[in-house]
Amino acid sequence: MTPVLHDWVLDAGCYRVRLLASLLGADLDLRSVDVHPGDALRSEAFLLLNPAGTLPVMEVDGSVLTDGPACLTWLAATHDAGWLGDPSPGGRAALQHWLGVSHELAATLGAARPMDMLGASGDPRPLRLAGRGHLRRLDAALARGRWDGRAFLLGDRPTIADVACFPDVALAGDCGMSLDPYPSIRLWMRAVRGLPGFVPMPGIHPLHEASPFPEDARGSGADAARGTAA
Amino acid sequence: MTIAPADRAAWYPAAPSSAVTEGHATPTVLLGEGVALFRTDGVAAATGADRRALAVTERYDHVWVCPGTPDRALFAIPEAAMPGRRAVPCGSIHVRCSPLRAVENFLDIAHFPFIHTGILGEEPHTEVNRYDVRIDDDLDEVWARNITFHQPQASVSAEGALDVRYEYRVPAPTTAILYKTCPARPAEWDVIAIFVQPVSEETCIAHPWMTMFDDATPHADMVAFQQTIFLQDRSILENQIPARLPLDPGMEVPTQADLTSIAYRRWLKRRGHAHGAQLVAA
Numbered sequence A: 001m002t003p004v005l006h007d008w009v010l011d012a013g014c015y016r017v018r019l020l021a022s023l024l025g026a027d028l029d030l031r032s033v034d035v036h037p038g039d040a041l042r043s044e045a046f047l048l049l050n051p052a053g054t055l056p057v058m059e060v061d062g063s064v065l066t067d068g069p070a071c072l073t074w075l076a077a078t079h080d081a082g083w084l085g086d087p088s089p090g091g092r093a094a095l096q097h098w099l100g101v102s103h104e105l106a107a108t109l110g111a112a113r114p115m116d117m118l119g120a121s122g123d124p125r126p127l128r129l130a131g132r133g134h135l136r137r138l139d140a141a142l143a144r145g146r147w148d149g150r151a152f153l154l155g156d157r158p159t160i161a162d163v164a165c166f167p168d169v170a171l172a173g174d175c176g177m178s179l180d181p182y183p184s185i186r187l188w189m190r191a192v193r194g195l196p197g198f199v200p201m202p203g204i205h206p207l208h209e210a211s212p213f214p215e216d217a218r219g220s221g222a223d224a225a226r227g228t229a230a
Numbered sequence B: 001m002t003i004a005p006a007d008r009a010a011w012y013p014a015a016p017s018s019a020v021t022e023g024h025a026t027p028t029v030l031l032g033e034g035v036a037l038f039r040t041d042g043v044a045a046a047t048g049a050d051r052r053a054l055a056v057t058e059r060y061d062h063v064w065v066c067p068g069t070p071d072r073a074l075f076a077i078p079e080a081a082m083p084g085r086r087a088v089p090c091g092s093i094h095v096r097c098s099p100l101r102a103v104e105n106f107l108d109i110a111h112f113p114f115i116h117t118g119i120l121g122e123e124p125h126t127e128v129n130r131y132d133v134r135i136d137d138d139l140d141e142v143w144a145r146n147i148t149f150h151q152p153q154a155s156v157s158a159e160g161a162l163d164v165r166y167e168y169r170v171p172a173p174t175t176a177i178l179y180k181t182c183p184a185r186p187a188e189w190d191v192i193a194i195f196v197q198p199v200s201e202e203t204c205i206a207h208p209w210m211t212m213f214d215d216a217t218p219h220a221d222m223v224a225f226q227q228t229i230f231l232q233d234r235s236i237l238e239n240q241i242p243a244r245l246p247l248d249p250g251m252e253v254p255t256q257a258d259l260t261s262i263a264y265r266r267w268l269k270r271r272g273h274a275h276g277a278q279l280v281a282a
């Protein structure tokens, strides 16, 4: 049976699941949830499905998965276990480490995003500050990996660790954070965006040689046509 | 900061109706000034920073406020009252850009194939046809008509690519309305508007809203479609230089696609609208 993903286009956690499904060539039955402005996560029907009132929610074979990495693990295990990384003790430990980091990215950068973007209540500043620490450590880990010839978090092939961490990092610009200071993160993002089957989401652009970079498209209309920026 | 008289006399969206509820004040910001919104016995009201009562009208699922003395009634969207249509408010998206930049981006067709790839445009169909733009002096509005554009997925209900007809209308300095072919009823227009709330000269809240004939598409899918489009624009809007919209036309020869933007800038200047604009060359 095709898994049902309760989905919101702007949710980074849902995007992880859509992205991995696309990379695996797996089918998903998408059901849109009107999170904003409809506040549907607090509706009785949704809370019955997931009492935590969070996305993503994936229904598979009669069970309900309410954790992003759990959804990724299920999809990888049913389609291509290579995406779970090396099954050695060290490989399994490394996978768990990065899935844990993905939760922390979601709790910092991911939590700041709706505050900046949708005016959700809360102070995004301490979250951005904590997120910056995660970005620094991620950049350092990716740099060390690249010296050893690894383009991805767990080796020379992508795993669900990359898919789990990618969205909240790639969307850092949405909460006003630049990724310019993190060259290794930028190279890694380029590698992820170049994977066959990669799909974008609003705020994350596809890697398409014919597409302009967002910075080239600045000043739509007359300014862009003039070819000048300021 | 001083605010030009013309800026004070205009109507601006201040909140979606659903955010203004009985029994407590909803704080927001308009033109850099604090505004409190209330609802009493179903009727919306607003006060400014000095507790002065402000002119309020509630239409199109939003509360509209005029910070000064309104020089006209809020513009009409006659389609909103047509039976059989569904009105869909699509949320409130905060953007670090001039409110006028958000409107200008909404009026620009040329970016569709590059930014809304596979939805509102795709290569190699990047040509914008010759179309008509004018400032309608009777209405005091900007209108662009007879636009045709090739779109892979014009709306949720569109089955496959379509050559879509477009009309654009700017009825107020921070509001733009788009009329486009309705896939379900080719004789009617789908109406998609962007109501932009000017928070400051370089920050705004965009409230996309639409009314269309579509009985089949689930509400959440219609919202998601519009949010996808708008959020694809957000990161680009936040990187525009200069941040404010220059109103002085340069020496350049404009392309077809720019004509609406140029008319919009000219119209703003004629009205004396200054908030969010750059009035001297950078």
Ligand SMILES: [Fe+2]
Pocket (backbone or CB within 6 Å): B105, B106, B111, B115, B116, B229, B232, B233
């Ligand atoms: Fe756009």
